[in-house]
Every structure is written in C-alpha cells, then in structure tokens.
Amino acid sequence: MVAKNKNKQANKLLFYFAIALLVVSLFIFFVNVNKFFKITGKATGTGTANLTIESITNINFTTANINWGSGSVTAGQANATLDTSAGANNVTRGNWTGNTAGLIIENIGNVNVTLLIKSGVNASTLLGGTSPLYQFNFTNAEVGSCTFNVSTNATGTFYDASTTDRQVCNNFDIAQTNDTLRIDVRLAIPSNSKTGAIGDIITATATGI
Amino acid sequence: MVSKKVIVILIIFSLLLLVFSLMINISVSNNEINDEQEISNGSPEASIGLIINPPANSGAAAG
Numbered sequence: 001m002v003a004k005n006k007n008k009q010a011n012k013l014l015f016y017f018a019i020a021l022l023v024v025s026l027f028i029f030f031v032n033v034n035k036f037f038k039i040t041g042k043a044t045g046t047g048t049a050n051l052t053i054e055s056i057t058n059i060n061f062t063t064a065n066i067n068w069g070s071g072s073v074t075a076g077q078a079n080a081t082l083d084t085s086a087g088a089n090n091v092t093r094g095n096w097t098g099n100t101a102g103l104i105i106e107n108i109g110n111v112n113v114t115l116l117i118k119s120g121v122n123a124s125t126l127l128g129g130t131s132p133l134y135q136f137n138f139t140n141a142e143v144g145s146c147t148f149n150v151s152t153n154a155t156g157t158f159y160d161a162s163t164t165d166r167q168v169c170n171n172f173d174i175a176q177t178n179d180t181l182r183i184d185v186r187l188a189i190p191s192n193s194k195t196g197a198i199g200d201i202i203t204a205t206a207t208g209i
Numbered sequence: 210m211v212s213k214k215v216i217v218i219l220i221i222f223s224l225l226l227l228v229f230s231l232m233i234n235i236s237v238s239n240n241e242i243n244d245e246q247e248i249s250n251g252s253p254e255a256s257i258g259l260i261i262n263p264p265a266n267s268g269a270a271a272g
Contacts, residue, residue: 028226
C-alpha cells in the first residue's frame with residue numbers, strides 16, 4: 001500500500017515535470033519562430049510587398065601592400081628599377097626583394113562605379129635624387145572589369161603617380177568574374193636618392209554610376 | 210491518474226521541441242552573421258614601402 005502510494009506520488013511529480021518542460025519548450029519554440037519570421041518576412045493573403053535595395057558603393061584592395069624590403073642601387077649604376085609588371089626582371093641594377101604581385105583592387109559593392117586613383121606623394125618627394133620615377137600602370141585582372149578612361153590611361157603605359165585624383169575607370173564593373181583591376185608600380189631609384197625607410201599610401205575613390 | 214506512457218510521450222515531445230527550437234535559433238544566428246558580413250566595408254587604401262641603403266661604393270668614396 002505504502003509502495004503504491006509512493007509510486008503514485010512519483011508519477012504525479014513526473015507528470016508535473018513533463019508539463020513544466022512542455023511549457024518551457026513551447027515558450028522557447030515560439031520565441032525562436034517569432035525571431036525567424038521577423039528575419040525572413042512573411043506575407044499572408046493578397047497584398048504587395050515593397051522593398052528597397054540600397055546601392056552600396058564599396059571597393060577593396062585585396063592585395064594592398066608592396067614591400068620591397070631593404071636594398072641599394074648597384075655600385076656604379078645611375079639608378080635601379082623596381083617594376084612589379086616586369087616578371088623575373090622586376091628588380092634591375094639593385095638588390096631589393098622582388099614583387100610581381102602588384103596591387104589588386106576589387107569592386108565589392110552592388111553598383112558599377114567610376115574609379116579614381118591618387119598617391120600621397122610624387123616621385124621627387126618619395127625618392128629624391130636625380131630623375132626619380134614613381135609610376136602606375138592599370139590593367140584588367142579580370143577581363144572587362146574596367147572600361148578605361150582613354151584620356152588618362154592607355155594599356156601598357158605607365159603614368160606618373162599624382163597626388164591629384166586620376167580617373168582610371170569610367171566604369172568599374174560589379175560582375176563577380178569581371179570586377180578586379182591590377183595596379184603595377186614602377187620605381188626608378190637614383191643612386192643619389194634619399195636613404196632610409198620610405199613609403200606611400202595609394203588611395204582609390206569610387207563613385208556609383 | 211495519468212499513465213507513465215503519456216508522461217514519457219510528453220517529455221519526448223518537449224525535448225524534440227527544444228531541439229527544433231535550437232535549430233531555428235542557429236539558423237537565425239547565421240543569418241544575422243551573414244547580414245553583418247554583407248555590409249562590411251572594404252579598404253580603399255594600399256601602401257608601398259622599401260628601405261633604401263646608400264650604394265655600396267658611396268661609403269668607400271666618402272672614406
């Protein structure tokens with residue numbers, strides 16, 4: 001009799017526990033379902049759903065740094081050339097660490113843009129000495145990414161770095177496989193240039209079309 | 210009194226509901242993370258740098 005009563009009491013407790021668990025589960029379930037529908041949206045019956053997709057102008061240097069390390073102009077030479085577009089001979093008449101990667105910039109927004117590039121300094125400020133060069137060359141890393149501004153860019157031509165904006169692309173595309181531009185950098189370092197650590201920041205500006 | 214069978218079914222149902230809620234919660238969290246990634250900004254700046262040492266013979270010439 002006592003055992004039967006104990007069993008009944010245990011059953012009762014277990015039942016209350018099951019009910020409590022059910023209530024908690026239902027509460028958590030409805031909270032999460034509510035969150036889910038808030039994010040995905042829900043429409044019932046007949047109606048019109050309006051939405052606005054914001055234009056996002058966004059560009060990103062996916063290869064954002066060129067570091068040639070430490071080096072000097074070969075003795076007896078007037079200058080050394082560092083040219084990221086020159087393949088195996090990207091460092092001549094000097095012993096800096098080569099770079100053939102250049103800089104890569106990608107349109108990661110959702111609108112086509114015009115693209116302007118400028119440097120922080122020009123050749124004489126960056127390098128000093130006699131007849132220094134600091135130049136950029138722009139090429140499509142993915143076919144058709146940039147419709148070049150022909151008045152400021154010709155394929156295969158290096159242009160002097162300028163502290164004022166140069167419009168490189170009239171149309172820098174957003175298509176996933178056609179949205180990447182390569183910037184090659186060429187330096188001619190005179191034997192009587194500045195010495196020590198030098199560097200510059202290159203800034204790209206995009207404006208939605 | 211309610212039978213043990215019913216209590217067991219209730220508990221199993223509640224646990225399944227909890228697991229399902231957890232799955233929904235993970236899905237919602239992933240959506241929120243993706244939303245944040247989509248609006249993250251790129252970097253419009255790049256840099257170049259090098260160290261220029263004097264040409265090897267310049268020291269000898271000076272000396």
